[in-house]
Amino acid sequence: MPFPQERPRRLRRTEALRSLVRETVLSPGDLVWPLFAVPGTRVRNAVKSMPGVFQLSVDELVAEAQGGFEAGVRSVILFGVPEEKDALGSGAYDADGIIPRAVRALKQRVPGLVVMTDVCMCEYTDHGHCGVLKASKAGGPGQDLGVDNDATLPLLAKEAVAHAQAGADIVAPSDMMDGRVAAIRRSLDETGYGDVPILSYAAKFAGAFYGPFRDAAESAPREGPGIPRDRKAYQMDPANAREAMREVALDVGEGADMVMVKPAVPYLDIVRMVKDRFEVPVAAYHVSGEYAMIKAAAERGWIDEDRVALETLLCCRRAGADFVLTYYAKHVAGLLTGIRR
Numbered sequence: 120m121p122f123p124q125e126r127p128r129r130l131r132r133t134e135a136l137r138s139l140v141r142e143t144v145l146s147p148g149d150l151v152w153p154l155f156a157v158p159g160t161r162v163r164n165a166v167k168s169m170p171g172v173f174q175l176s177v178d179e180l181v182a183e184a185q186g187g188f189e190a191g192v193r194s195v196i197l198f199g200v201p202e203e204k205d206a207l208g209s210g211a212y213d214a215d216g217i218i219p220r221a222v223r224a225l226k227q228r229v230p231g232l233v234v235m236t237d238v239c240m241c242e243y244t245d246h247g248h249c250g251v252l253k254a255s256k257a258g259g260p261g262q263d264l265g266v267d268n269d270a271t272l273p274l275l276a277k278e279a280v281a282h283a284q285a286g287a288d289i290v291a292p293s294d295m296m297d298g299r300v301a302a303i304r305r306s307l308d309e310t311g312y313g314d315v316p317i318l319s320y321a322a323k324f325a326g327a328f329y330g331p332f333r334d335a336a337e338s339a340p341r342e343g344p345g346i347p348r349d350r351k352a353y354q355m356d357p358a359n360a361r362e363a364m365r366e367v368a369l370d371v372g373e374g375a376d377m378v379m380v381k382p383a384v385p386y387l388d389i390v391r392m393v394k395d396r397f398e399v400p401v402a403a404y405h406v407s408g409e410y411a412m413i414k415a416a417a418e419r420g421w422i423d424e425d426r427v428a429l430e431t432l433l434c435c436r437r438a439g440a441d442f443v444l445t446y447y448a449k450h451v452a453g454l455l456t457g458i459r460r
């Protein structure tokens with residue numbers, strides 16, 4: 120037996136000791152709650168693949184955000200499902216569109232809330248892609264598959280300005296077009312919104328964890344001539360970590376105030392790398408598929424939902440996330456504060 124003997128267990132004997140040496144804390148202020156806005160009033164459509172998540176008309180969304188705020192959730196991020204979709208996603212940059220209406224109502228009714236808006240085209244385009252398609256611009260069906268990066272940039276910038284005009288506290292581009300952070304920053308500055316920060320979805324990986332979200336946001340790519348089947352041509356390859364650092368560096372260079380890694384748990388190595396290499400705040404998005412997996416296992420009685428949710432979000436923080444976007448925000452804030460509504 121070596122002497123002196125190392126015994127890390129000495130510091131784990133009691134809860135008071137454990138809390139004394141705890142390295143990471145999860146608090147309600149670390150959570151951002153994604154909410155889905157739809158047209159109409161008194162609309163509360165349950166999203167089948169995401170128990171506890173609803174598409175909400177603006178009146179219901181305000182009530183939901185209010186409830187979350189009282190449970191300790193200080194930030195929300197909004198996704199919009201417009202009345203109508205078209206090839207150019209014009210609902211995205213309509214100053215009186217679904218998101219500006221929701222932002223205005225929230226800022227009026229829940230003034231202390233941080234309102235972030237997702238800036239992208241996929242909820243608004245009839246083809247379901249995050250930008251305009253080359254084919255739709257050229258007019259010829261199917262010859263030139265893919266999203267037109269540079270034609271999408273001014274539309275994203277217009278969308279971000281529309282959200283800022285409505286009162287959004289933070290705009291969050293999720294499209295993964297190259298150069299969009301610079302385009303958005305320039306437009307915000309030119310229109311008098313120099314104080315609105317950008318949270319960029321800097322490392323957003325193409326993959327299978329977004330399925331339930333696309334039900335909620337009605338944003339799955341459609342099938343059809345000239346429409347790419349997936350988003351692999353602009354979202355990242357799950358195999359690549361070094362490339363993620365390049366994406367983050369570009370976005371920070373273009374003026375991103377904060378960066379996001381999405382999804383969260385399978386990509387916590389990326390979160391840690393970003394945290395170690397960059398000085399801006401880092402967010403992790405615990406996405407719909409991650410949420411749905413916990414829900415499904417809990418429904419079967421296979422896991423303890425509350426404990427797994429708390430552990431999952433704590434581990435995102437430990438990996439380096441300054442805050443976490445999660446459908447569990449209100450529930451977990453309630454667990455942390457002891458206020459259940």
Ligand SMILES: [Zn+2]
Nearest residue numbers: 239240241249
């Ligand atoms: Zn998108």
